[in-house]
Amino acid sequence: MNHQQQRSRQFHAGFSGQPSGPVGRVAGFVAAVAAAILAFMFSLVLVALVVAGGAALGGWLWWKTREARKAMNGRRPPxxxxxxxxxxxxxxxxxxxxxxx
Incomplete structure (x- = not known):
């Protein structure tokens, strides 16, 4: 086994099993919670962007159809x-x- 293979094996061995002790377990838990919080924050940003895009599209559509709405209001029976x-x-x-x- 050459030096590169040995380093690769040592690097990947740290990710293959359970944490080695209570400190490793706490660190794994903290990392999992941090990843969940980051995923939640990303989803909130994504939802905000979708809502803002929908509001912008709705406003554009409302603005473009204002003349048609005015014309329809004028055609109502007295x-x-x-x-x-x-x-x-x-x-x-x-x-x-x-x-x-």
Missing amino acids: GGYVIEGEAVRQTETVVVHRLPE
């Missing part, structure tokens, strides 16, 4: 009474047959 329903239109077709002259 009394505010709207009759909704369906209508079916039927037409008669007349077929004229002419005799040859």
